[in-house]
């Protein structure tokens with residue numbers, strides 16, 4: 001299935017999205033590394049010292065630790081765990097505005113051994129990796145050098161850079177939320193809710209906003225408008241969240257929740273205004289089905305929300321059938 005997502009748009013950017021959006025995460029290290037890599041590559045450098053990547057990496061984990069758990073409750077932390085060091089050094093690092101010596105050393109030790117080995121790996125798939133490599137670890141153990149590759153520079157300098165940063169942050173927030181759900185696990189069992197007024201995904205139990213709908217799903221539609229298919233650049237284009245099957249159709253299909261994630265797709269505001277209450281075109285339905293299939297590759301809880309929609313309506317065969325079924329109700 002990840003193969004299909006890549007085939008829709010076989011670029012370095014899609015490999016990046018496979019790595020960042022579709023992994024199974026028990027810790028959030030990948031997101032901190034992704035953010036640090038985008039930051040380093042944006043400066044256009046080819047080689048950097050591990051130290052210079054480890055600083056931003058460690059600091060962004062420390063900042064996130066202050067807000068939410070960074071590991072699944074299923075993970076039993078050992079004493080040598082990098083997060084244990086990060087917790088101990090957090091207060092001083094924040095005060096200092098940069099990592100303490102101990103924190104930096106711990107990051108430099110753990111990164112090449114752990115997160116940098118796993119970043120390119122696809123979930124499941126017995127050791128398979130995403131089609132592009134974004135860095136190579138070189139140099140002697142005492143002074144590791146990170147070679148930032150062409151594909152990474154291409155991704156970091158692409159016009160979609162603001163979207164990539166926003167979707168990474170959204171995914172990070174969603175994963176944190178699933179860690180915080182803890183023993184009750186209601187979130188993991190019941191999926192997420194959407195607050196239509198603010199267009200944010202919320203934690204059902206605690207009614208807490210977690211990420212914008214746009215930021216949370218845009219990566220799964222390759223950063224493109226759900227209506228015209230052209231790139232949709234966060235922070236540049238005016239964006240609306242389109243009800244693919246218009247909300248006004250609720251009278252025709254009262255049993256189906258049209259306000260849920262499955263039916264919401266970010267679009268250019270002008271495209272959305274022009275579409276108005278018209279039924280979706282075949283192209284829009286195809287894009288929606290592919291987008292939803294892509295979300296199904298991304299572990300809880302966004303995926304869970306979609307699974308529940310399918311289950312509620314007795315569908316097992318995925319989004320093509322479900323969406324066609326809804327379309328057929330329009331006559």
Ligand SMILES: [Zn+2]
Nearest residue numbers: 225228268271
């Ligand atoms: Zn558009």
